[in-house]
Amino acid sequence: MRRLDRRDDLDDVFDQMHKMFNQFQDLADFRSTVPVNVKEEDGELVMTADLPGVQKEDINVKADSEGVEISAESSAEIQEENEKYLRKERSSRTYRRRVAWPTEVEAESIEASYEDGVLTITADKEGEGEGRDVEIE
Secondary structure (H helix, E strand, O other): OOOOOHHHHHHHHHHHHHHHHHHHHHHHHHHOOOOEEEEEEOOEEEEEEEOOOOOHHHEEEEEOOOEEEEEEEEEEEEEEEOOOOEEEEEEEEEEEEEEEOOOOEOHHHOEEEEEOOEEEEEEEEOOOOOOEEOOEO
């Protein structure tokens, strides 16, 4: 038979808090991750990233021959008024992701476009070069 003392209960509380914190942190990481697909088409690599609700001006893309860093911020405010109620909601979200190209690409060939919530980044395979900010068309 195990003898209980107060430290056992305190240790259990800390263990439970630690588990809850880790679960919350995993959930927060998932929410801020940008879903990305990379494929090869006609000798170039095409990366697509889903950024729904983000304005083009709020997206930053930095790229080099080894990978791409995507960062973005979005915020929204909803306000409804009726004779019986008032509702006002605000939300904001920050995205950040660094994705490595599956092979080196020509840094100067990297281009980006944004349409209907999808960021598309293209680059020619093979090459080296300095990192740079990529203007989104």
